[in-house]
Amino acid sequence: MSTLYARDEAAIAGIEKLRFFPLEVVSGHGSTLLTPDGRELLDLSATWTASGLGHGHPxxxxxxxxxxxxxxxxxxxxxxxxxxxxxxxxxxxxxxxxxxxxxxxxxxxxxxxxxxxxxxxxxxxxxxxxxxxxxxxxxxxxxxxxxxxxxxxxxxxxxxxxxxxxxxxxxxxxxxxxxxxxxxxxxxxxxxxxxxxxxxxxxxxxxxxxxxxxxxxxxxxxxxxxxxxxxxxxxxxxxxxxxxxxxxxxxxxxxxxxxxxxxxxxxxxxxxxxxxxxxxxxxxxxxxxxxxxxxxxxxxxxxxxxxxxxxxxDELADRAAIVGAVLTEALRGLGGSPGADRIGDVRGRGLAIGLELVDPTTGDKDPRLAASVVYRAWELGAVVYYVGGNVLEITPPLILTEAEAVRAAEILGQAIADAVAGKVDAEEVARYAGW
Missing domain, CATH: 3.40.640.10 (Type I PLP-dependent aspartate aminotransferase-like (Major domain))
Structure with missing residues (x-):
């Protein structure tokens, strides 16, 4: 655990925390967040949509x-x-x-x-x-x-x-x-x-x-x-x-x-x-x-x-429709990748997209997989959270580019494949309860 995260645990009230992985950020620009060690993260949450214009919008x-x-x-x-x-x-x-x-x-x-x-x-x-x-x-x-x-x-x-x-x-x-x-x-x-x-x-x-x-x-x-x-x-x-x-x-x-x-x-x-x-x-x-x-x-x-x-x-509603369609199509295009049978549904409008993770044999919700996927996505360079127990809520800034949308789908596809392959430490994930 880093010094900053330890300081947070010692000072900030737990009743206002909803943590999915040990996310530490020191700055942001556009659709990118920067960690203390200089790592760039593609922001696919926009702080639960609050940073809808991205970070540091002029x-x-x-x-x-x-x-x-x-x-x-x-x-x-x-x-x-x-x-x-x-x-x-x-x-x-x-x-x-x-x-x-x-x-x-x-x-x-x-x-x-x-x-x-x-x-x-x-x-x-x-x-x-x-x-x-x-x-x-x-x-x-x-x-x-x-x-x-x-x-x-x-x-x-x-x-x-x-x-x-x-x-x-x-x-x-x-x-x-x-x-x-x-x-x-x-x-x-x-x-x-x-x-x-x-x-x-x-x-x-x-x-x-x-x-x-x-x-x-x-x-x-x-x-x-x-x-x-x-x-x-x-x-x-x-x-x-x-x-x-x-x-x-x-x-x-x-x-x-x-x-x-x-x-x-x-x-x-x-x-x-x-x-x-x-x-x-x-x-x-x-x-x-x-x-x-x-x-x-x-x-x-x-x-x-x-x-x-x-x-x-800037006609951001129209842009959300266009870039959202690119992102949705790219996510649906993950069908042939490893772990794709865990994707039960991809739905949404514009840049409000849900990717539902399921047990492939029963179709039941798979909250454990969702927790592992968002954790692995963070390790791979993207910030995304889950809602409803098993649905990745993909709500990036409205200024997201088409290239960033394609990259987002690639990261999420890899995160799903890695989580299914057991490449995520379950004990570490369990430390972050999310919902």
Whole structure:
């Protein structure tokens, strides 16, 4: 163990660690991370999508440097400044919607979702939240209580929550994808008809639950149900939105306009920033009900404005679609390589890609192999993590090149082959629990 990692173990609280291998980094540029010993790593996670523009992007560097030099205070709690108002206006211009709308600015997707959920409860006077099994909406408050991933891990569910099954085309519960959709919608309709639902919260792509891409049209049919019963839909775009799926918004794929949309991660360009965009009737009341002293601060909001401007000006959504197709094809092309029979599925949209690892004889999930593969990938020069127990979540920076995409597939193919061949130290892997 290196000195830096030992210092981390002695100083940083374990409750905030999710480690898959002893990753140490001292700098980064583009889609590359640099270790203390000078080794370069291809970043296929983008810090769980938070570094969506890559590392050291000049637009973010310039915006943050300007803001730090001449910051008008440290937040938007009791004052207004150009970048907080400007960021809110930018989001209103980029997020579809009608009527009078408002923007909540926070620090992370967790608080954005928590505020959106509480706002719906307050505005409707109802308590029950419809959410999904294996979902992830945050690590605090109501957002944590309606996150299926946390509930799966033993955290208490919110007492007024109902979890719906998320349609999984690769692992359908009811025989096939359409049957899964029908079962989910029937259950949703039953609860919506009861009149006690404050809102429904959904991820257009189930990220931490296994990078599950639902059948086309699912979100639209779900939204139609919510509209029919007058129930607000919250679309959680924190991890999968803002260009990553090959469209500006993940919900664009189904052509819906959610009532509330939440953002985080990539929005801050690596800095803590989140937002919720929705009707004034939901987000204006009660006053001072969601206070964070440094929310809307000049530095983070300046970064956010630079991120949004770059995504639009550089057409990064289109780039994600193009490079994502190259990466997906290269991963599917691993079919003839050693260990390829362990690849059960390659799925995704744009640069949100899931590679599911399975037992070739049963088709069951293979979490041990996933842990070994991500560890071996790190040894070979790439950073990638797993979600849902056995799915490699491949979410590189939106600036990934086609050449880097091809190299990523080569590294992952070798990592799978090596893990299957027993070239990874199981005892060493076991030290890093991941999920």
């Amino acid at each position: 637009a973010v560097v310039e915006a943050v440097s300007r803001a730090v030099r001449d910051a008008p205070g440290a937040g938007g709690l009791s004052a207004v400044h150009p970048d907080s108002v400007g960021l809110a206006e930018d989001l209103l211009a980029l997020v579809p919607g009608t009527g009078e709308r408002r923007v909540y600015l926070g620090h992370a997707g967790s608080d954005a979702n928590d505020v959106a959920l509480r706002a719906c409860r307050h505005a409707t006077g109802k308590s029950t939240v419809l959410a999904f099994e294996h979902s992830y909406h945050g690590g605090v408050g109501v957002a944590m209580g309606v996150s299926g991933v946390h509930v799966d891990a033993g955290a208490p569910a919110d007492p007024h929550s109902v979890f719906l099954p998320y349609p999984n085309p690769f692992r359908p519960t009811y025989g096939d994808a359409e049957a899964d959709v029908a079962a989910c919608l029937a259950l949703a309709a039953e609860h919506l008809a009861g009149g006690s639902i404050a809102c429904l919260i959904v991820e257009p792509i189930l990220s931490d639950g296994g990078l599950v891409v639902p059948p086309d049209g699912f979100l639209a049919r779900l939204h139609e149900l919510c509209r029919a019963h007058g129930v607000p839909m919250i679309c959680d775009e924190v991890k999968m939105g803002l260009g990553r799926p090959g469209t500006l918004h993940a919900f664009d794929h189904d052509g819906v306009v959610p009532d509330i949309v939440t953002f985080g991660k990539v929005l801050g360009g690596g800095l803590p920033l989140s937002a919720a965009v929705g009707p004034a009737a939901l987000l204006d009341e009660p006053p001072a009900a969601a206070l964070l002293t440094t929310a809307g601060n000049p530095v983070c909001t300046a970064a956010g404005r630079a991120v949004l401007a770059t995504i639009v000006a």
